[in-house]
Amino acid sequence: MQQWVVVSIIIGAYLALTLTIGLLAGRKSSDSVTGYVAADRSFGLLVMYFVTGASVFSAFAFLGGPGWAYSRGAAAFYILAYGALGMAPFYWVGPRAAALGRKFGYVTQAQLVVGRFPSRTLSALIAGLSLIAFVPYITLQIRGAGIVIEAVTEGNVPFWLGSLVAYGIVILYVLASGAMAVGWTNTFQGVFMVIIAWSLGLYLPYRLYGGVTPMFEQIMETRPEMLVPPGLTATGEPWSWGAYSTFIIVSAVGLMMWPHLFMKAFTAKDDDTMRRTVILFPTFQLFLIPVFLIGFSGILFTGGPSSADFILPYMILETGLPAVVVGLFCAGALSASMSTGDALLHASASVVVEDGITQFVKLDDRQRRLLMRILVLLTGATAYYFAQDAESSLVLLLATAYGVISQLAPPVISAMYWKRATTSGVLAGLLAGTATSVFFYFNPDLRPFDMHEGVLGLIVHVPVLISVSIMTPIQNEKHLAGFFS
């Protein structure tokens, strides 16, 4: 049997298993909006751990991580550095958000913000910003899945078909089962990803160089600049400390503000589960070490793929691994893509319906669930459409995504921790921060110290939020008591 046929069979089996788990999971969930969006607030530690880990580590980490290590060297360490920092504050923020969620029935973070700062404009603004950040992110996941399948089947399963099948399955189980399916499939996919990453990350250096130490010794002799932070830019120039450091800051601030991650606070069974997930999260983060090793192993390897993002499939195919291993790797990469993609699709539909549409149109529980399902389909189809165009300007949008998403942090934090904050202050801050971030995105030469536009946005955002809040009257005592009792 030809290699690509064996690989396709393994991928087929993997996809069938994912679909089965996804569909079975839904049978446990109740037929309500809370059931669909927040899985009846029932996730235990194991599921929470992998849901969080697997939805943070996407095709970006699994394909982009090795790609960065391969082409930009130590610049990739920024991805390693931010995760634990971004997650740690959630030890306190998470349970607090969860308590407010139970008290007031919130299922999205915009509801939390708007509950404290009543404003339909604010709600729609958050929903809009989330969607702007979501679509390119989903597109990237779909591209990741398509690329992997096309590469390892040697083009016999074309990009359009591979991405269609993989995401057809994701949409099927998200439609059928909502948050429950996302939880259980991510547990399965998370375990899979970790095993594949560690075994390949240790195997490739061993196979090509005789071990991790000899590999780095050889890179040190020929390309020492690759191993010293802040590493290189995409074109091979030295990267700036300003950009390296602010990438870490904006990613740490933005990480938990992604609605699909923040909403996990509302799906946790109890606060202890959530706290333990935060404590254990850095262990998931260390999974980037083997991912980087895969990329580093390609640096001295002759030849090289057309684009750095292809380094992982390239190394797998070029080192003559058995077909079964190639198939398993492919399933691991698909896990990374699909486990983030499903969470993103699910969250974007929930956010648009709960925070956008229902603010202006009255809908009952059943109608909302139906609308969410339609939106899952629409968002998926839109992202699939964009994914087919390799040169689309979505990459441009994605780079702004973290800048946009990190602007949600000041409103969320002030909603929970700052009594003096007012609706006008939050709205003004959000508008100013977003505008600044967008401005510097389009005028990169004007950025001071080469800083990330999201951080520049925050530098404007926070003072505006504070000063406008202080200039406007404090919210009434009774309203505040609900949040600070």
Add this chain to the structure above:
Amino acid sequence: MSLRTARILTSIYLALALFFVTWPGLKPFARIEPLVLGLPFSMAWIAGWIAGSVFVLYGLDRVERRHRDGEGS
């Protein structure tokens, strides 16, 4: 250890971690040698701060939990 102390210590650890994985804190440690467990020094340095946070957060959790139990909540 009191709850307040544990929270302050955890926050200090996180602030230090941020300082030592970005400019300027990372600069003196942005080097390759010595290799640690086969990894370039800066990579192991960053990984070390992450691994350390597991222990710090675990410690914090013990204090927080004792405090919550004490309150009977």
